[in-house]
Amino acid sequence: xxxxxxxxxxxxxxxxxxxxxxxxxxxxxxxxxxxxxxxxxxxxxxxxxxxxxxxxxxxxxxxxxxxxxxxxxxxxxxxxxxxxxxxxxxxxxxxxxxxxxxxxxxxxxxxxxxxxxxxxxxxxxxxxxxxxxxxxxxxxxxxxxxxxx
Ligand code: DQA
Numbered sequence: 001x002x003x004x005x006x007x008x009x010x011x012x013x014x015x016x017x018x019x020x021x022x023x024x025x026x027x028x029x030x031x032x033x034x035x036x037x038x039x040x041x042x043x044x045x046x047x048x049x050x051x052x053x054x055x056x057x058x059x060x061x062x063x064x065x066x067x068x069x070x071x072x073x074x075x076x077x078x079x080x081x082x083x084x085x086x087x088x089x090x091x092x093x094x095x096x097x098x099x100x101x102x103x104x105x106x107x108x109x110x111x112x113x114x115x116x117x118x119x120x121x122x123x124x125x126x127x128x129x130x131x132x133x134x135x136x137x138x139x140x141x142x143x144x145x146x147x148x149x
Contacts, residue, residue: 001047002047003144003148005074006048006049006073007048007051007073008050008072008074008075008076008140008143009051009053009064009072009076010036010039010075010076010077010136011054011061011064011075011076011078011079012032012052012053012054012055012077012078012079013056013058013061013081013083014055014058014079014080014081014082015056015080016054016078016080017056019032019035020034026105026106028105028132032054035133038136039133042136042137042140046140046144047144048140048143058086058088058089061082061089062088062092065089065092065096066095069097072098073098073099073147075096075099075100075101076100076101076103076139076140077100077101077120078102078105079120083102083104083108083120084115084119085119087119089119090119090120090123093123099125099143099146100120100123101124101125101126101128101139101140101142102120102139104128104129104135105131105132106129107129107130108129109129110130125143128142
């Protein structure tokens with residue numbers, strides 16, 4: 001089915017631009033650019049148009065969320081370490097009013113205790129963690145389901 005709303009903002013936070021240099025045992029060996037390419041392909045297969053944003057500055061992440069109204073129909077976000085403590089990102093995500101899915105490359109529930117808390121969890125349709133790049137496909141599928149309704 002062709003979707004009338006198909007614009008997905010894929011947002012990455014702090015340190016995710018350094019993929020490829022981060023521990024490959026935990027995060028896989030794709031660089032950030034390669035990750036973007038894979039996600040673009042997943043989107044295409046699902047009839048979704050993906051646009052990317054990555055920053056190491058929390059305020060920029062927040063401001064991007066502020067501007068999404070009318071520019072995107074859904075959000076896939078991996079805020080990196082901000083996931084675990086940024087109530088500012090929580091509030092900005094809430095303000096966006098868009099359906100969102102949280103993704104983590106690594107299995108955050110099986111790592112350090114502090115990674116178990118996600119402050120954005122209550123605002124997301126789903127959370128995908130520990131599936132590496134494939135997790136983004138699952139996230140896009142979940143958003144597609146939502147946008148079909
Ligand atoms: C991460 C998990 C976070 O705990 C960590 O701080 C990251 C990446 C992930 O994708 O597995 O930077 O979000």
